[in-house]
Amino acid sequence: MKIFYKAISLLGFFLFSSCAAYLNQPMFQAPSRTGEFSKSTQTLLNLPPAAQPVEVAVYNFSDQTGQYKAVENGSTFSTAVSQGGTTMLIKALEDSGWFIPIERENLNNLSTERNIIRNTKQEYIKNLNPNEPPLPPLLYAGLILEGGVISYDTNIITGGAGARYFGVGGSAKYRQDRITVYLRAVSTSNGEILKTVYVSKTILSQAIDASFFRFVKFQRLLEAETGVTQNEPVQLAMKDAIEKAVHDLIVEGIQKQFWSTQGGKEVNDQLVAEYISEKEKDEATLLLDRFKVGREAQNSLGISGGGNLPDGDYKTQNLGFMGRLEYNRYFGHFFNASLAGTALRLDNGKQYDNIFGSVDLNGQFALLPNDKLSPFVYAGPGMIIDIVKPEGKFIRFGETYFKIQYGVGLQYFVSNKVGIKLFGEQNIVFSDELDGIVNGKRDDFYYNIGLGLNYYFKL
Incomplete structure (x- = not known):
């Protein structure tokens, strides 16, 4: 049941x-109506x-x-x-x-009828009324x-x-x-x-x-x-x-x-x-009601913030912060190269907690470059640097690790000069020592997800 x-x-x-169509099914003949x-x-x-x-x-x-x-x-x-x-x-x-x-459209019909009227008037004028006015001319x-x-x-x-x-x-x-x-x-x-x-x-x-x-x-x-x-x-x-x-x-x-x-x-x-x-x-509207945006700027500066999630040797994996500054250089409509600097926090709770900086060089491909809402994919090499801050001393840099990163994103263009982007990426580090411990055969990973703004300009 x-x-x-x-x-x-x-x-x-x-x-x-x-229901608008289903509950109003025609059951009976309907009278003529004025066209809608x-x-x-x-x-x-x-x-x-x-x-x-x-x-x-x-x-x-x-x-x-x-x-x-x-x-x-x-x-x-x-x-x-x-x-x-x-x-x-x-x-x-x-x-x-x-x-x-x-x-x-039917000028022959009109001309034929006017000839009939003209002949009739001529007979009427000749036999009955000499003062009958002639047929007026056609409008042109x-x-x-x-x-x-x-x-x-x-x-x-x-x-x-x-x-x-x-x-x-x-x-x-x-x-x-x-x-x-x-x-x-x-x-x-x-x-x-x-x-x-x-x-x-x-x-x-x-x-x-x-x-x-x-x-x-x-x-x-x-x-x-x-x-x-x-x-x-x-x-x-x-x-x-x-x-x-x-x-x-x-x-x-x-x-x-x-x-x-x-x-x-x-x-x-x-x-x-x-x-x-x-x-x-x-x-500017394309197929599927996609809105086209004409962009001539070849450069953009971006700022974004979001979260970081480690994927290493520790069981505890907390969400840390991520902040990024980025410069993009466009080569045509589809492809651009970007250089990004990122500060991030890897948070494994009480087991490990540290601040890192990374420098990334990416190639980015826009799937719908002329749309107002444009998805994109990117990938490239980079390096991540351990930032150490001992008590009573200035910040100093620790170990450097090479990595690759790849990600996907979506950008919405508010105007020709400003775009809002949402992205997510995975970073694969060529080392198992990023979190300070070596465990197993797999290297350390981490993920970034962010929301940011891009400003487009011409040099």
């Missing part, structure tokens, strides 16, 4: 972890009003990927993304309030908006986790796709491409399931399973990317002084400053 309760608890955990907003719709609607809306024409904003939906046994004749890009773009232009969209556009969906990448990130124990288990999986659009504004007076913007949007799919399989009695089997899958609509992601592209085109047009808000220069400058800040953050 206890196993049954555990199974129910585990199933409940998986259900409530995705994307993540960028409200941002587009919140733009300040334009000083003078611009007439724009959109002939075609189409799917340029040529991709079809992938299925397990090949592909279908259904396209991977919506073919209604022009309609979405016109809606976004209308919602922004900055443009007056002009019908150009100052800008043509071109572009399209240029990329739809699937499975750019996939992953998941799962576990099963004694017939009870569950798993969670996810997948990310990405859609990319380009939008450009072309002047109808001379054909100049005034501005081009590029926007990408990720599309998330998630699946969570749980199962229970157990013999509860002789010839009595209990089996249960449940799960939920959630897929972000591709159409909504495409709408989001197009609306973001329209927003960016408007702000970059303000920056180039092609148009302006009703509020004038003050509102323009504020809008452009916010956009530039957001754009710099977007351009």
Whole structure:
């Protein structure tokens, strides 16, 4: 019975972890509803009003990927993304309030209808009303908006986790796709491409399931399973990317002084400053939402403190202190050489307690050198010196021992000049006399763990 309760608890955990989807399962037909907003719709609607809306024409904003939906046994004749890009773009232009969209996608239909109206008016004028006004001319556009969906990448990130124990288990999986659009504004007076913007949007799919399989009695089997899958609509992601592209085109047009808000220069400058800040953050974000940091400094000074744990011949091993000063010289983005001086205390309780100093020369390799959070590994030779302080006399140096050290660490860059680092290392001494006693065949070791700051600068 206890196993049954555990199974129910585990199933409940998986259900409530995705309860928004699981507890709102569709059971009945739903009526039509107004289309939902994307993540960028409200941002587009919140733009300040334009000083003078611009007439724009959109002939075609189409799917340029040529991709079809992938299925397990090949592909279908259904396209991977919506073919209604022009309609979405016109809606976004209308919602922004900055443009007056002009019908150009089905210009033949418009021209045919105008010819019918014109012929009808001519007959009406000739036979009934000579004063009937003529058909007004078509609006013409100052800008043509071109572009399209240029990329739809699937499975750019996939992953998941799962576990099963004694017939009870569950798993969670996810997948990310990405859609990319380009939008450009072309002047109808001379054909100049005034501005081009590029926007990408990720599309998330998630699946969570749980199962229970157990013999509860002789010839009595209990089996249960449940799960939920959630897929972000591709159409909504495409709408989001197009609306973001329209927003960016408007702000970059303000920056180039092609148009302006009703509020004038003050509102323009504020809008452009916010956009530039957001754009710099977007351009510095890498895959998996890793934040890129551009660093040009070739030198750094570091200070750190932490603890030391001996691993020698004594059973008692207490945590002592460790302090370090360090200079790093960088050769490219990945590799640097460092020279460090360390003061540390080896504490074996009443059996042995002493202060040492060490000098280390390390080669360090950064695994993700352009990320804000960058792991690194290092190794190199060094030497450790016994610091002796007899009573009533000055500090003097005792025995010197050679060693090697290696370690791993993680550095978080607060800015281009300041980084916070956490590291741990093992020091292997080429002697068994470090703690003043020789016992066994193994040499003495000790470990350092520290937290510190690095300051980066150029000479």
